[in-house]
Amino acid sequence: MVRRRFLLPASIVLVLLFVFYTWPAGDGDWLKSAISNKFDANVIKDDKYFWRKRITHFPIEEIKQFPTGVPLKLPNIQTTFPPEGKQERTTRLERQQTVKNAFSRCWSSYKNKAFMRDELAPLSGKARDTSAGWGATLVDSLDTLHIMGMHDEFEEAVAAAAKIDFEKSSLKTVNTFETTVRYLGGFLSAYDLSGDQRLLRKAREAGDMIYAAFDTPNRMPITRWDFGAAQRGEKQEASDNALIAEVGSYCMEFTRLSLVTGDPRWYDAAERIREVLQEQQNTTLLPGMWPITVSPGNKEFNRDNTFTLGAMSDSTYEYLPKMHALVGGLIPEYQSMYETAMETALSVNFFRPLLPYSPDILISGSVHANDAWGQTSYELEAHGQHLVCFVGGMLAVGGRLFDKPEHLTVAKKLVDGCIWTYTAMPLGIMPETFYMVPCKAGEKCDWDASVWKEEVLQQANEENVRDMEKADARIAKYSLPKGFTEISEVKYHLRSEAIESIFVLYRATGNKDLLDTAWKMFQTIQKHTETKLANGGVGDVTVSDRAPKLDAMESHWMGETLKYFYLMFSESDFISLDEWVFNTKAHPFKRLVRS
Template sequence: MVMRRRLWFPLGTATLLLLFYWSWTAQDEYQWTGLGKPAQGPQEEHQVDTAPLDNSDYFWRKLPTHYPVRDIKPLPTGKPHALPKIQTTFGKESEHDAATRKERQQAVKKAFARCWNSYKENAMMSDELAPISGTTKDVFGGWGATLVDSLDTLWIMGMREEFEEAVTAAADIRFESTSLTTVNAFETTIRYLGGFLAAYDLSGDRRLLRKAREVGDMLYKTFDTPNRMPISRWDFDNAAQGGKQVAPEMALVAEVGSLCMEFTRLSLITGDPKWYDATERIREIFEEQQSTTKLPGMWPISVNPREKLFNVDNTFGLGAMADSTYEYLPKMHALVGGLIPSYQTMYEESMKTALKYNVFRPMLPGSPDILISGTIHVEKVGGKEALNLEHQGQHLVCFAGGMLAVGGKLFGNAEHLEAAQKLVDGCIWTYKAMPHGIMPETFIMHPCKSNEGCEWDELLWKRAILREAGFDDLAEVDDADSIISEWRLPKGFVKIPDTRYILRPEAIESVFILYRATGRKDLLESAWTMFETIQKNTRTALANAALADVTTEGRPEKIDSMESFWMGETLKYFYLIFSEPDLINLDEWVFNTEAHAFKRLLP
């Protein structure tokens, strides 16, 4: 926030001296950017935090820049637009409903507090707590990923004493070194930069802005390449030693296209456009090549940053390795108050393609009206390109329902809102269909011929299982029974390639967003059922653990793993769905892909 100086001085020498001092300190604050003054743009209308942060000698700032930017793109200007509401209008709830909701909210908070205390006692400053052995893991730089991921959750849950203790600890994190050989720039961005920014936006604690600036300066070094494209899997030591870098020839599209929210928010808060400039260059390439890919409207799962080729690969989907590139399109529109119209256009074009080709209605008992998102492979058949839809669902792709709910409300698109409901219902159905009420990582289903639906056909289901198992069409249908037993397949599932549950948030994320967008009360019950089944099966003596196989009849085996998103995302969304609707109102806040809440620009 702008430092508002409320001290008044008499006119005269004292005033002149004060003005001279202010001018000198402001210049000192900005001279390291190479711009000489704060960027012009909407941030000046939206309370830019421009006061010195006392870190002008920070390690990553002092390193030489090999490929400097000569033409920094300025932040968008103008007054943010009054965008359509995302949240529905909630009526007055009964005393019974309010009591039930608050009781459930406190149960979620209790589960979080238990995990937080175990992390604090056994793994503080490490990336993760191993929830069975009580040991520690450092997989995201060794900079306290769970600590930083949990900051805004602590604030949102009203745990102010714990928040203050956590901020004090986080202020001591040093980003000058790491135990890792390679740092994942995307994961660092969404967890650390996103975590610090959200906690700052919520609390206003300037220590958090200082840490966000430190992470931002470190990550900005990944863009110091000849064409200013980022290095997703980053040689940290080479960069720290001042070595020259070049962008990779292959990167996952999500790791290139999902940096814009965090970088833009940092630029808006500080008034320094360099981070916005870095990711705006990426957005322009996405926009230029969107209609030239092998599935026009969407971008392939892998891209070539070195040659700036984002249209060559032949695999397309909304799931793993691509997800947040699409997720950030409507969210960026909300974040900047509609001041970058291209994000709406890019979102609408991508979803036009995805809803036409990537989603399918599975053949299921009872013929529920649900949708699943699959993966398209563009293949050569008889010298011509053909589209082959892989009917594999993923827990991770459950985020898509929430994305379409946000986009549907922001852009007044009823088709997107309808698709959002069917995709979310598909995830809920998959949870309920499994023996423990928990969705696996991946699964395969047999599609209806059209998304309008089809009747359940057990013979057709068994034939699909046989084909998946490698049998030809002459195989006896009875052979499928042994496969169904061996693979532990509930009716409707053709195969479950990955039976794990790793405490993922994507299903409850979309249930929460759809609830806020529509007010559907059944979503509250679905959320509570999900929470209870997850708690029952994942709870350990210390915290909560991932599960090896959710298809077993007996209690699933636990894995000694609890990723930081369990506390940063999953429990946060469970808490928020049972909160008052104005707690993190979606018309005022927008979540990054790690569930960190950023303030939107508002008119």
């Protein structure tokens, strides 16, 4: 039995009393979405915990406090759905149950063969620790179990997760970003869904551990963290070279943890990063966006020359509109940072590919800034990624939250681009990375096979790009669909980004065609990834049949991909985007909502 007491630390009680007695009548109801009314004091504060006892070498003189005030009444993200017909409901529930069955099968195999380990190898049945040995699949699956109504399994999983020991690590170097979005995010989400105090305690334990990586001279985080050195209490410094996604993506989890515990330390840590991001946003070689690599050690977020919304940058941008939703608009800088970044991205990062029948779709690429003789020029790299498919969902959220219909229009084209890329592959599954022929700006996008073939040879660094026989041979050898110049990574790692954006776009627009699209996508993925035990990644999506499977089932399969497929076929108001916001690992947090 979980102990629950009607006690709060004195400081939180005083804050709540101040809020309720100084704000206008009726405005205090929003607090129900922020703070549980049942606490065990030891959940919030435990000075005997190892990571709390660690000596702080660079203490903060003044902790930044979460802003006071009442959350704004934000526009709805979700559209209004019409009443569901009987046959529609039957079809939807059948599909939902099929997705749940796939998850249940994977969970059963994980439980029997790899419980409390990071991953199950779906072909060999072996257990693997790829994420510090803290049960990545277990923690990532907690909220999925609850969402799918598997409450007995959820209770068993919570009891097991409560035993995870964050004082030990199977890895010498811990990725603090991944630990934040997966473990802290997983515990917070499962807590928000269930109210189970054990999960709040684990969130606080994980938060205390990660917070130790911020004990640096400038309070910037160490993203690749020497776990042993930190345990020994040695002094630390942030690296001179880190990925922007790993530096800029602590804000959702840290802010939510501060809100539910009343401890502002984590919000303070995230806010210090946000301030640097904002200060330098318009000083980069591509003003409005941040480059892939930055220097947290020197607080320089503007010196590299490659800009993308994809891998290594993604969640920093993703979290801008989501933070606005999470905190009820109380930190308006997130809106301005999002709008500034997207104004730039919409002008340079997205391209329409040259394809047969000229579909009006978009792909998100990368931009290289070249600074010479005081002049900056920009070169588009027409490089697509499965990871970057999240952008359609991000723009749908931003378009609805900030009343920007042009963002929603681009979101639809980007989602259509990801759907098209799935269907264009021989296997019907999108590859990890690929290159395409971009249409030239200001010109018609009519299909021209000779232009495509020349680009195929150009991509291969061939001297004679007009040798059509050589182009045809290369196209045949690498199974290149029309429009693709190279498929640089032919694998599929059970990723969720495409179905994530389809789900968000469906909730934002109500377009019923997306239901059938999602169902076909699920069937295709299930067909080509199912193993005797669970599901494994695909070794090559360019083959027409019997694709080789990978002996790997990363935790995002059950924590993200199957969750989004399940929610796709749920009632439209279940985990409503007007009440919840998903972190980058598909863990939903309660939003601050003004009733």
